[in-house]
Amino acid sequence: GNSVTQMEGPVTLSEEAFLTINCTYTATGYPSLFWYVQYPGEGLQLLLKATKADDKGSNKGFEATYRKETTSFHLEKGSVQVSDSAVYFCAQIQGAQKLVFGQGTRLTINP
């Protein structure tokens, strides 16, 4: 079945470092792809999304490009802040109904 695999955490970086969180998917067809973020004590929030190949989603300095050839949707940010500390989930939509999530990557940014 369709699945999402993301890099295992936890990931710890210093402030202003470059961030990459890898995400790959398996799917029949071309699903829409999402990154959700879960800040401490809060619910899941959509960070960005891309609906077709070569689309780039972006928000709050984060970017991810839908790569059909490598079935990937890696999350990047050029300069992270302490406030970016959270758990990040990559997900795909399956059958236009349910989200299929990766296992999540916990990110900690140290000042």
Next chain:
Amino acid sequence: DTGVSQDPRHKITKRGQNVTFRCDPISEHNRLYWYRQTLGQGPEFLTYFQNEAQLEKSRLLSDRFSAERPKGSFSTLEIQRTEQGDSAMYLCASRPNRAGGSETQYFGPGTRLLVL
């Protein structure tokens, strides 16, 4: 704020007891979803409603679980004869009833269940 709300936020119960959770979606969102998230894992789909109709159920939803959305607005998720393995965060999400899979699902804060 008119986001997705869930009640209660936390529930501690003893094994064998029944529990019921409530989800109020964003107004005018026809589609409502339930997910379950265990520690260190991503959310897993449980079930989905379009208006009052329950259109899909995951194999994770054993016969001890039942979900309803009687008037097409709020939804309830009941777990009967709870087991320790039911301990998890139960998440509700809603989205508009527009065609296509790219529409964003908006999540509530979740109900954290602990079965002792």
